Amino acid sequence: MASTRQPQALENTALRPVSRSATSNSGIRHLLLRMRRRWQLYALLILPLAYIIVFSYVPMLGAQIAFRDYRVADGIWNSQWVGLENFERFFNSFQFERLIVNTITLGLYLLVVGFPIPIILALSLNQVRVLWFKKTVQLATYAPHFISVVVMVGLILQLLNPRFGILAQLTTALGLPQVNAMSRPELYQSIFVWTDIWQHMGFAAIIYLAALTTIDPSLHEAAVVDGASKLQRIWHIDIPGIMPIATMLLILNFGNFINIGFEKVLLLQNPVNTSVSEILDTYVYKVGLASPTLDFSYATAIGLFKGVIALLMVVFANYSVKKLGQESLW
Amino acid sequence: MTAIRRPFRRTDGAIKDSRGDRIFSTLNYVFLSIILIIILYPLIYTVSASFSAPSAVITGRVTLFPVDFSLVGYQKIFEHPTLVKGMLNSIFYTVVGSAVSVVLTMLAAYPLTRKDLPGRRFLTVLFFFPMLFSGGLIPFYLVVRDLGLVNTRWAVIIPTALSVWNLIITISFLRASIPEELYEAAQIDGCSDIGFLLKVVLPLAKALLAVLFLVYAVAQWNQYFISLIFQTNPDLAPLQLVLRNILVLNKVDLGMMADVKRMADQQALQEQLKFSSIVVASVPVLLLYPFVQRYFVQGLTIGAIKG
Numbered sequence: 358m359a360s361t362r363q364p365q366a367l368e369n370t371a372l373r374p375v376s377r378s379a380t381s382n383s384g385i386r387h388l389l390l391r392m393r394r395r396w397q398l399y400a401l402l403i404l405p406l407a408y409i410i411v412f413s414y415v416p417m418l419g420a421q422i423a424f425r426d427y428r429v430a431d432g433i434w435n436s437q438w439v440g441l442e443n444f445e446r447f448f449n450s451f452q453f454e455r456l457i458v459n460t461i462t463l464g465l466y467l468l469v470v471g472f473p474i475p476i477i478l479a480l481s482l483n484q485v486r487v488l489w490f491k492k493t494v495q496l497a498t499y500a501p502h503f504i505s506v507v508v509m510v511g512l513i514l515q516l517l518n519p520r521f522g523i524l525a526q527l528t529t530a531l532g533l534p535q536v537n538a539m540s541r542p543e544l545y546q547s548i549f550v551w552t553d554i555w556q557h558m559g560f561a562a563i564i565y566l567a568a569l570t571t572i573d574p575s576l577h578e579a580a581v582v583d584g585a586s587k588l589q590r591i592w593h594i595d596i597p598g599i600m601p602i603a604t605m606l607l608i609l610n611f612g613n614f615i616n617i618g619f620e621k622v623l624l625l626q627n628p629v630n631t632s633v634s635e636i637l638d639t640y641v642y643k644v645g646l647a648s649p650t651l652d653f654s655y656a657t658a659i660g661l662f663k664g665v666i667a668l669l670m671v672v673f674a675n676y677s678v679k680k681l682g683q684e685s686l687w
Numbered sequence: 688m689t690a691i692r693r694p695f696r697r698t699d700g701a702i703k704d705s706r707g708d709r710i711f712s713t714l715n716y717v718f719l720s721i722i723l724i725i726i727l728y729p730l731i732y733t734v735s736a737s738f739s740a741p742s743a744v745i746t747g748r749v750t751l752f753p754v755d756f757s758l759v760g761y762q763k764i765f766e767h768p769t770l771v772k773g774m775l776n777s778i779f780y781t782v783v784g785s786a787v788s789v790v791l792t793m794l795a796a797y798p799l800t801r802k803d804l805p806g807r808r809f810l811t812v813l814f815f816f817p818m819l820f821s822g823g824l825i826p827f828y829l830v831v832r833d834l835g836l837v838n839t840r841w842a843v844i845i846p847t848a849l850s851v852w853n854l855i856i857t858i859s860f861l862r863a864s865i866p867e868e869l870y871e872a873a874q875i876d877g878c879s880d881i882g883f884l885l886k887v888v889l890p891l892a893k894a895l896l897a898v899l900f901l902v903y904a905v906a907q908w909n910q911y912f913i914s915l916i917f918q919t920n921p922d923l924a925p926l927q928l929v930l931r932n933i934l935v936l937n938k939v940d941l942g943m944m945a946d947v948k949r950m951a952d953q954q955a956l957q958e959q960l961k962f963s964s965i966v967v968a969s970v971p972v973l974l975l976y977p978f979v980q981r982y983f984v985q986g987l988t989i990g991a992i993k994g
Contacts, residue, residue, distance in 0.1 A: 660823030
């Protein structure tokens with residue numbers, strides 16, 4: 358590791374005071390000097406920066422076509438500016454209400470039901486003393502998370518098949534009438550949410566389990582000495598222990614709740630259930646990429662509308678969590 | 688003796704839970720056993736159906752174990768060029784894509800862990816902000832299209848190369864496991880930034896690299912939507928896209944059905960095939976994930992708690 362270059366440590370430690378000038382000129386020069394010294398780090402960052410700019414920030418810039426009447430021939434910058442026309446068209450369209458309702462109900466359903474269950478699973482697993490059982494349950498519940506969305510939907514369709522699926526066998530055995538679950542729009546959201554929970558609860562529980570292991574065991578020992586039951590210990594020690602991480606995840610999930618996994622929604626859609634299954638994202642996909650009459654501007658406007666709402670929601674969620682005294686994202 | 692609530696030490700020295708606690712424990716085990724069954728049953732059923740005769744599957748005779756053991760589903764799959772090609776494509780995308788992603792992630796994460804990087808906070812925000820807001824699907828599509836990536840192999844590798852979530856975990860892991868003192872000592876020895884990365888960080892972060900690779904690999908293996916919008920050429924289709932045709936769109940491949948005469952038999956085979964394809968598509972991932980678990984829990988723990 359020896360090199361003939363001047364050791365950087367001496368110049369970077371706090372031992373040697375760095376002169377700060379009041380004028381911005383020498384401040385910038387100082388900054389540039391510091392940057393030049395660390396040029397290798399910037400060299401490493403070139404590719405990732407290029408990536409994030411091209412694939413995350415340029416599209417943000419491109420989202421302006423929501424305010425234009427985008428024509429392929431004109432390109433982004435030359436297409437005519439139409440202001441809020443696309444948004445007005447969307448708000449006045451008869452799809453608007455249905456899409457918003459579908460998106461919000463599905464998102465909230467998923468959040469309200471899906472958020473507590475991994476926590477309960479983690480709290481429950483944490484109480485297990487028999488190691489092989491604990492590991493087995495963990496390993497098993499963790500597995501479905503890795504199945505692909507396509508396979509998962511395939512699994513759902515097979516299991517709900519009215520002729521031979523598990524549901525059909527069950528209803529036949531119990532003497533109940535046949536249920537063709539996928540052709541009943543009223544069942545769509547429940548199917549979506551509960552299979553989502555089935556698939557991901559084990560994986561989501563991992564974070565909580567990890568948090569539970571960081572709880573000071575002496576707290577539990579003291580509680581045991583004081584005569585606390587297991588339930589009491591869970592309520593007074595475990596739950597407060599995972600509160601920070603739970604609230605952080607809640608913010609992220611809340612702000613994100615309208616970003617439902619639309620790949621799964623798309624796959625589970627069929628002509629019968631679109632009245633409940635069409636959400637903002639699938640509609641954007643259809644209008645923008647999958648219909649015979651593509652309308653990039655209109656689709657972008659809808660997507661932008663959704664993106665802004667999602668951002669506002671995360672900001673709001675973060676703010677309220679701070680107000681409640683818990684740890685927030687920023 | 689009146690009911691004792693707290694755990695007490697028996698005369699033989701063992702600690703016994705109170706009655707309330709024992710009831711709770713029992714209920715807990717019952718609860719978890721039910722969960723175990725709920726998770727495992729659909730999976731076992733699927734595997735069993737994949738090894739059963741089509742006639743048994745379609746008449747609902749398969750409940751837990753294979754009925755009329757048969758390998759015809761698997762046979763058809765491996766004779767089926769589209770599916771095999773899909774698998775080969777997926778293998779390519781997974782291996783190359785994950786490698787690219789891991790490299791890109793490390794290139795971004797390492798500098799961001801250096802506390803003395805000028806503009807570090809700005810750069811960190813720059814990388815994390817897209818998690819909160821994006822331009823949307825259509826502008827993203829337009830960018831990829833304008834880069835000429837549509838209907839190329841790179842369409843699934845480059846546009847989704849870096850996951851900000853994985854970046855966060857990587858940064859947390861590096862910060863937690865590479866102590867600052869090590870860096871300072873290396874600096875005094877005259878080690879450069881890149882030198883430190885190559886000689887110290889990478890060797891120490893082998894577990895992290897493995898986890899990163901596996902996480903990206905699973906995501907690549909399982910993706911279908913990027914291919915759906917960017918790769919209309921069927922030669923490029925990954926496994927999941929082919930599966931979508933089989934499992935969701937119910938597209939019948941006449942080539943597979945060539946030697947099956949009756950319509951009813953065709954339908955039976957088609958349904959049974961679905962189970963076999965589910966198994967074939969998921970086996971690689973399900974074989975690997977226990978290995979992920981060991982490292983992943985560690986990485987996720989550090990990332991989530993200290994991040």
